[in-house]
Amino acid sequence: MNRLRAVPRAHLAAGLCLVALLLYPVVNPWQPYPQAVMLLGFLLAIQASSWNIIAGYAGYISLGHSMFLGLGSYTAGILALRWGVNPLWVAPIGGVTAVVAAVLIGSVVLRTRGHAFVIITIAMLLAAQILAINSKSLTQGSDGITLDLPFWDRDFQNIPFYYLFLVLLVLTVLFSAWLRSTKFGTGLVAIREDEGKAASIGVNTTRFKIVAYGASAFFIGTAGGVYAYYLTFINPVGSFAILGSVTIVLAALAGGRGTLYGPVLGAFIVNLVSEAATVYGGGSQSRVLLFGFALVLVVLFLPRGILPTVEAWWRRRHPVDVEYTDQAGALARAPVTTRERAPAPAATGPEGAAEGEILLDVRGVSKRFGGLTAVDDARLTVRRGTITALIGPNGSGKTTLFNLISGGMAADSGEIWFGGRRIDAMRPWERAHLGLGRTYQVTRLFKEMTVQENVVAPLPDSRPRTMFAGGVHGHEAARARELLDIVGLGRLAGERAGALSYGQQKLVELAQVLMLEPKLILLDEPAGGVNPSLLGRLTEVIRELNDDGVTFLIVEHNIPLVLDLCDPVVVFSHGTPIAEGPPGRIREDPLVLDAYLGDDWRPAAGDGGPRTQGAATREAVQ
Amino acid sequence: MLSLNGVFAGYGGGSVLQGVDLECGKQSITCIVGPNGAGKSTVLRVISGLLRPSKGEVSMDGEPIGHHAPDEILRKGITQVPQSHALFPAMSVHENVLMGGYLIRKDRKLLRERLDRVKDRVPIVAARAQEHAGNLSGGQRRMVEIARCLMLDPKVILLDEPSLGLDPRSLAGVADLIHELHQAGTTVLLVEQNVRLGLGLATHGVVMEGGKVRLTGTAAEIRDHPEISSLYLGGGAGPRVASGP
Amino acid sequence: MTHLVQAITLGLLIGGVYALMASGLTLIFGVMRIINIAQGAFLVLVAMLTWWLWHETGIDPILASVVTTPLMFGFGWVVYRLMISRIRGSSASMSVLLTFGFALVIEGVLNVVAGNKFRSATPSYFEESFRVGEISLPKAQVFGFLAAMAVLGALYFVLTRTWTGRAIRAATQNPSGAALVGVGATGTAALAFAIGSATTGVGGSILSVLYPFFPASHYDWISRLLGIVVLGGMGSLPGALAGAAILGLAETLTATYGSLGWSTLVFYVVIMAVLLIRPQGLFGAKLREDAV
Structure with a gap:
């Protein structure tokens, strides 16, 4: 009984529904009509649930998903005719065709971010229709393909189809649930929330999206084969109907995009309403109007869908108090522990090389925006085991240089070497896999994810084993909690990241980068906007990590912090370094004083420490 | 006040x-x-x-x-210069500052006067007039932001x-x-x-x-x-x- | 040779019309990051309206755009105020779904009101052509092309040379920044949406003459227009021009040397080929990351 109680309520309810659905034909076997309505509901639920993988988890909306149903139908139908076999046996091949089509389309349009995908999915649906009409030798054109009637006794009616679709639905939901629980699933949500950031923490966004699109096609394609046999007739207009896509989108949206059971729930509702409209409303003409209105109303008034809305309402009724303030929790944190990096597949050079060896080497890198040269022939080396600071006036190209190093932008010229490999042509995630991590000036956490999911999301390598490791349980999740303890936020693991204070978010972002087991961490203004008590913890963590062998490159304007924490200090001005050395020397370098710190910075008599402000401010203070 | x-x-x-x-x-x-x-x-x-x-x-x-x-x-x-991201990144510096005078757009003479005064006060407005604001550095952007709000005096x-x-x-x-x-x-x-x-x-x-x-x-x-x-x-x-x- | 020149000329004429139709879409996207899937339905709606005006009164369909353009301007404004503005701030995908739903509503209403059958406006010059040497230029297409170019020129002028255009661009690039200088975000966005919709006034009128249409035609149109926008680079006006010309050429060339059935498919193949080489489209640009 206790174990049953540990199962979340949603799974329990889903299980009960499943039992009821399994029993239904047994209890009420001789009524084909309700069975037909139900099985069409299952079919829609299969499609909506699959659609949810690419559109719900990864956030890439497809408006042409019914294409996969048609592809499955045609594959099974054509093969059944050619080979003289029952369409059911070749239905999974329909699934494979759908996956192949999805992967092909995806490899073209999913390589970039943005909105081309949704548009291409509509176009591909219509293109598939044109193709089916025009490839007469294969598809018999507009005449369509007629299949044999089911081989079983007519007395059984729809019962075999009922169970076939139900089994497919259960498989689809289990598959979707499993995907979501892996790091792959976390990666997809990461892509939905902030794709650029996802790439920088080692998520191969292109591959993830294509795999997700493929995964969202398989069960629909398979169901398409079964559906063809159920209809015993397939034609281009019916198989590649845009209205089919509309129902899928509507179902998933109404139920709750991005949730596990939402699309299934939505499918049943949409199917019942649609059935009622056909019976009482009069034909498919009015269905267009109905679906149109329904889609508009759902987007306007129920954009999150039924399940998330109900859940939010439930949470408001039963609030759980959490302390978010910076002060609490500032007390305890665990000491730093580091984990060995799994050997990179193509790692060159001896691992654990000597301290002081050059780890990062930026050779003559330039970057222009329009007429402005942001980084001009920059040369910079970071030696293993150091905490190197990069300071310089604003607009001197420090953040741009970070973006060039981490791969967020491509350099116009020059080379970047990291750990003995040239990385300037690599994608951001490849660089992350080599052990290069970064944080952002303004934190970029995945705000809708929990803190723990945020920390689990990074991928230290590109192996499928890591990609499909558990994100909620297992060693990856355990490591994430460990890292959260290191920055002292273990308590907040289950909270929504967006609910944390700014300083706490900065710490979470650091923990997130640590998940990569990085050799070098680029910190972009770690102290900006962080209050003093959290700042103390941050520097403490940085020091401990450095003692454990992690190298840092830090951009920071808080000069006392830099002079205290970093050695060496590199000074940037107008896109190129003008001085480098230990903090003590940098402080007195006349070139630096002139370019960056201003006259005010010259050490006053009897006052060894520098001041943080510029000339005008100082005057004002006095 | x-x-x-x-x-x-x-x-x-x-x-x-x-x-x-x-x-x-x-x-x-x-x-x-x-x-x-x-x-x-x-x-x-x-x-x-x-x-x-x-x-x-x-x-x-x-x-x-x-x-x-x-x-x-x-x-x-009353005008405000926010923490960040106040400019229109794909418009030129000149256009950005000009937009500061959106409310006085009907009075062309006043607009021109104000623009000239702002150019005097904040040199970057003239120096980088045709640069896209999105390509400016943080400090330059802040100056343009302030310059823009001066258009309304x-x-x-x-x-x-x-x-x-x-x-x-x-x-x-x-x-x-x-x-x-x-x-x-x-x-x-x-x-x-x-x-x-x-x-x-x-x-x-x-x-x-x-x-x-x-x-x-x-x-x-x-x-x-x-x-x-x-x-x-x-x-x-x-x-x-x-x-x- | 004459065949080829003829096909290319026709392709470019049609391309000009496509460019006009796609310009509204790309403007709305560029300004608001909203993909207006209902743009195709707007076109068909205007075509239906034009057909009805022509049928009842005999007004020249292309001249009828003098009536339909302000009508669509107002329609777009109301649609934005009542519907689209409610989802401001949510993701672009929500706007896709919303406008998609709205397209279905328009289709459904047209189905109910006008019935599900093909129509086409056929003014007196419908069958006539100008002849330039060996090449014949159908009058309807020439008039359509000229009207399209006039509207595109006016659009360009409004966007770059007027305070309205400046306000629209400002509000699209940075709504809160625009509010700080006194540009009301909602009003400006509504204006942009209205202008984008108004382009369908001329576009739909031309459509009613050049192509037979019925309520569900909007799927074909929107997927073509979206194809143009993707091919040219999302939000880029020159891109829309180039994409439209390519679509026009692909269609007429395939129809001349291949078969009509494949002509649209060829265009999609071209899109995929271009995206393979240039994922951001022909004129698509990448902005400095931290500037946006």
Whole structure:
């Protein structure tokens, strides 16, 4: 009984529904009509649930998903005719065709971010229709393909189809649930929330999206084969109907995009309403109007869908108090522990090389925006085991240089070497896999994810084993909690990241980068906007990590912090370094004083420490 | 000149401001300081009309403006320079500054005069006129942002964290500009995380915490107030970090 | 040779019309990051309206755009105010779904009101052509092309040379920044949406003459227009021009040398080929990351 109680309520309810659905034909076997309505509901639920993988988890909306149903139908139908076999046996091949089509389309349009995908999915649906009409030798054109009637006794009616679709639905939901629980699933949500950031923490966004699109096609394609046999007739207009896509989108949206059971729930509702409209409303003409209105109303008034809305309402009724303030929790944190990096597949050079060896080497890198040269022939080396600071006036190209190093932008010229490999042509995630991590000036956490999911999301390598490791349980999740303890936020693991204070978010972002087991961490203004008590913890963590062998490159304007924490200090001005050395020397370098710190910075008599402000401010203070 | 009375405001459900009372005298530079999340920036957003107060009143020269739309508040002579991202990245610097005069677009002569004056005051406007604003550095953007709000010849300027992300040199430029504006008779209300810097610039200081005003006074009073250091600075005299041995 | 020149000329004429139709779409996207899937339905709606005007009164269909353009301007404004503005701030995908739903509503209403059958406006010059040497230029297409170019020129002028255009661009690039200088975000966005919709006034009128249409035609149209926008680079006006010309050429060339049935498919193949080489489209640009 206790174990049953540990199962979340949603799974329990889903299980009960499943039992009821399994029993239904047994209890009420001789009524084909309700069975037909139900099985069409299952079919829609299969499609909506699959659609949810690419559109719900990864956030890439497809408006042409019914294409996969048609592809499955045609594959099974054509093969059944050619080979003289029952369409059911070749239905999974329909699934494979759908996956192949999805992967092909995806490899073209999913390589970039943005909105081309949704548009291409509509176009591909219509293109598939044109193709089916025009490839007469294969598809018999507009005449369509007629299949044999089911081989079983007519007395059984729809019962075999009922169970076939139900089994497919259960498989689809289990598959979707499993995907979501892996790091792959976390990666997809990461892509939905902030794709650029996802790439920088080692998520191969292109591959993830294509795999997700493929995964969202398989069960629909398979169901398409079964559906063809159920209809015993397939034609281009019916198989590649845009209205089919509309129902899928509507179902998933109404139920709750991005949730596990939402699309299934939505499918049943949409199917019942649609059935009622056909019976009482009069034909498919009015269905267009109905679906149109329904889609508009759902987007306007129920954009999150039924399940998330109900859940939010439930949470408001039963609030759980959490302390978010910076002060609490500032007390305890665990000491730093580091984990060995799994050997990179193509790692060159001896691992654990000597301290002081050059780890990062930026050779003559330039970057222009329009007429402005942001980084001009920059040369910079970071030696293993150091905490190197990069300071310089604003607009001197420090953040741009970070973006060039981490791969967020491509350099116009020059080379970047990291750990003995040239990385300037690599994608951001490849660089992350080599052990290069970064944080952002303004934190970029995945705000809708929990803190723990945020920390689990990074991928230290590109192996499928890591990609499909558990994100909620297992060693990856355990490591994430460990890292959260290191920055002292273990308590907040289950909270929504967006609910944390700014300083706490900065710490979470650091923990997130640590998940990569990085050799070098680029910190972009770690102290900006962080209050003093959290700042103390941050520097403490940085020091401990450095003692454990992690190298840092830090951009920071808080000069006392830099002079205290970093050695060496590199000074940037107008896109190129003008001085480098230990903090003590940098402080007195006349070139630096002139370019960056201003006259005010010259050490006053009897006052060894520098001041943080510029000339005008100082005057004002006095 | 500008005053807030028992203002409550927030985003979504919660209230960030929990009854704020504030007074800015004519020709003063008032600086609001306080820890993260105290509601400093929210105060500015309420004044400029980007956020409507759920309770309380904002008034300018005795006239209530709390429920005016942002453009009406602009017409009253209150302009704001936000923390970041105020410019139009794909428009030129010239166009960005020109947009500052959107409300006086009908009066071409006035527009031209103001533009010339702003060019004199903020040299970067002329120097980088055709550059896309998105290609400017942080300090340059801040200067253009301030230049843009001068197009309306405002009575009150609201500055949100002018020091954020700026190096000392650009900061000095911004500080000089603020002083100049002050000399010319403009009232300035600024929010600053960096206490010493903010109070150094200001004539008056306001300390906020947890959505309420804790202390008000002249800048010097606030700077020397014993409570400040314990409340905000963690006992130190300046925004320090944990230092080594 | 004459065949080829003829096909290319026709392709470019049609391309000009496509460019006009796609310009509204790309403007709305560029300004608001909203993909207006209902743009195709707007076109069909205007075509239906034009057909009805022509049928009842005999007004020249292309001249009828003098009536339909302001009508669509107002329609777009109301649609934005009542519907689209409600989802401001949510993701672009929500706008896709919303406008998609709205397209279905228009289709459904047209189905109910006008019935599900093909229509086409056939003014007196419908069958006539100008002849330039060996090449014949159908009058309807020439008039359509000229009207399209006039509207595109006016659009360009409004966007770059007027305060309205500046306000629209400002509000699209940075809504809160625009509010700070007194540009009301909602009003400006509504204006942009209205202008984008107004382009369908001329576009739909031309459509009613050049192509037979019925309520569900909007799927074909929107997927073509979206194809143009993707091919040219999302939000780029020159891109839309180039994409439209390519679509026009692909269609007429395939129809001349291949078969009509494949002509649209060829265009999609071209899109995929271009995206393979240039994922951001022909004129698509990448902005400095931290500037946006």
